[in-house]
Amino acid sequence: MSTRTVEFDDIQGLLRFGYKHQTQASFLLLQVKEREAARAWLASVPVSSAITADPPPDTALQLALSRDGLQALGVADDIVNAFSPEFVSGLGRDASQSRRLGDVGANAPEHWQWGAGQRVPHVLVMLYALPGRLAAFQQAVEAQVASAFDILLRLPTSDMDGIEPFGFVDGISQPRLDWERTRAVRDQEQAAYDNLSCLGEYLLGYPNEYGGFTDRPLLDPQRDPQALLPRAEDRPAEADLGRNGSYLVLRQLRQDVHGFWQFVNAQVGGDAAQRERLAAAMVGRTRQGVPVVTSNGDADAGKDLNAFDYQADTQGVRCPLGAHVRRANPRNADLPSGGPGLVSWLKRTLGFDAQARERDRVASTRFHRMLRRGREYGAAVSIDQALSGTGSASDTGLHFICLGASLARQFEFVQSAWLASTRFDGLRNESDPLLGTREPTADGSPTNEFSMPQPGGPDRRVCGLPQFVTVLGGAYFFLPGIRALRYLASTRSQGSP
């Protein structure tokens, strides 16, 4: 298998850029009204690619389709069903999935403002613009789509200067994509946590960390007579509809900023310094983004805030095991570290190293990374406002967006096995301190605690955490390569093989 160069002109820019210059953004959720008109628009709409532009463009449009969207466009069933099973079944339709993801109680799909029932979006249009340019851009795009689509919902965003509504710097931990394809394509144990990640973890049609490929439709080239689609890298006789595309998860998360700070404040009796410390312990970073595992909260100016792991803090004394960022990215290697030599390796591999076993409850983080592209919405609330119960009464939160080549192994795994799990890394009676639903388990055990191991004695425990984050909607999308988008918009994608 020869290593092909990366086709930046075919990849949507969002996979490579966060569009951080384009601080204004708005997401449109569309439903197809007129199929032919919808196809015509999708066939020609200018979608920004991953080619770098200097100066940055005034505006950028990115586009993704849900399963319902593919069906509404008339894409053949066998093509739709060749996407990954999670994409095909979608989000919020299956009670088993909701239970797994923690979409229960107040998060249950029956309460969603969109994404369930009749309110499943077909097309997600993401508009990004330099300051002051969004309104006209959005107006123009809405005019273009008016005859073909119904606008189900507009999701406006707010520029909070890289700080999420609770007040913490966000988006620091991101995988680094191997755009140069220097990482060997083979299945090999990684002895250390590394932020560099194979393209195939995020882009369909490229080899991933296992050296394999995840689910996407591969077509007989006869179904693509104009040769719009690239050939599959692993099966050159077939056209790859997934190549240069990705799966995209969008979830609207409402954040109760008042509730969060008032709860934390009450726990520490109103002491400002302790309040900061407790909030940082729950998040795993200070509000400035400094990982609590590396500091006691002092601002470490100029340090790489993403270059750390938890190897020196296996007990969670400096950063609690259940802290939000530790759950979301435990930063461990494939095998716990140990002495050099084959004997040590064998002992750890066969499980005979008791110390290694203690650190082995969570492993192989590299298979569970996500590219995060979310944007905040609503009005920012300061801590003082939150504590005094003032500030905007309107909703504020995050439009969580992540990209990955496997919905099951990335988003769903991290959400269920790590964030929502009440047993992450051997913990009990707690789930994610920010995202947890606090619903008791089936046997009646509470999940509304948060434990902080101490150097001596039993953990300190905070009890009675209320729910701070509520899911208001969500959907799975396919973010196609640009050529794949044109193919899907053509009539060729219709009909039987």
Add this chain to the structure above:
Amino acid sequence: MLVAPLAAGREASLRALLVTMNATPGTADPCNAVLPFAAIERLHFARLVVLDDALQVDLDTLGIPRPRLPTVLSFMGDCDGPAHEVLAELVQRAGEGLRRIFAHCEGFGAETDVLAWMQAHDRPIAASYVNWVGRTVRQIKEESALQRVLSASVSRAPVNSAEQARALHAGLRDLVNGEVRAGRLRLTPPEPTPLAWQVAKIAHLLAVPLVGLLALPFLIVLSPLLVYLLRTRESSDPEICPRPQASALAELQVLEDIDVSNQYTAIGAVKPGLFRRWLVSALLVLIDYACRHVFTCGFLARVQTIHFARWVFIDDKTRVVFTSNYDGSHQGYMDDFINKVAWGLNLVFSNGVGWPRTRWLILGGARIEQDFKRYQRRHQVPTQVWYKAYPGLSLHDLTRNQRIREGLENTQMSDAQTLAWLRLL
């Protein structure tokens, strides 16, 4: 494991009966009217599964004849002490319910002696794994209650000195002694291991290597041939890993993630030919040996989340049933399999029809992530009734609670040990 063919036309009625035993889909009501599992104090886990021969269709792709196999009911449990005693207790307490279930099986009539019939339908276990040999249900429940009391009463203020830690320990000992005296806590001393069991274990410990030693010269002489046989098969055995039906997947998922533990039942055909048949038999003997003598306290290689697992041959060794009880989500379980013990899975399961391609018996195979995940889901069978004696408790809890009790009863701990013990609470 009990395996009994269903009587003609009785499957639907059996499935309907099994559903009545459940509190939530697939999870037994511990006090259900048919088999009140909770009344059997020594029972850890139990399950009832209907196994059909749908996957035998894979034999067609190999071009070998497909024998029609009857649909069978399988009943199995994991218990403390000799299985025949627990079975007898089950018959005594729930004989009527057992009769209602087995009345759906071939050859079971109104006059049949349930116990004798069950014993006659028992299949030998090829290999079985127990997370912690000797940890009883009673111990698990008593230690869980102990942990709750201690965690609720311990002071969570920082401990600054060894004296303080020792004082905390002593105070908690007094508290527990008081609770025990008041009858609110029970800490039954462990029962001594029966002599016969120990003798059998030592005999097994010695016998298997002895047989291996006798076979060794032959294996060495034959090794070039065996390697040749293995490698030619590995390069040509077909892989059969289509995506499972969405509806079949949904049927499995509806049973999962209700408790902190989940069940897994899978079935598959052994690859045709004597080579694979002998290879998988020998490997299961070795795995059983390792589980019995090596992996007896808390881990099976790197995996620490399996309570019980077993492999059973059925249909004259042409099929294998694998069952396990594990902690966490299915996705997490599979990722552990791939990332931690793919080599171990390959050893056994690469002898199954359609397994993703292996190299040298341990490489590849389960590491081919997508094929492996499809394969294992396609071979999984819904477990109609599943019982766990201690809902809400994970293996991590069980081991921690055990350490809590050991530390509580130990008055000779060093300062460092006392601090580590307090951290468990």
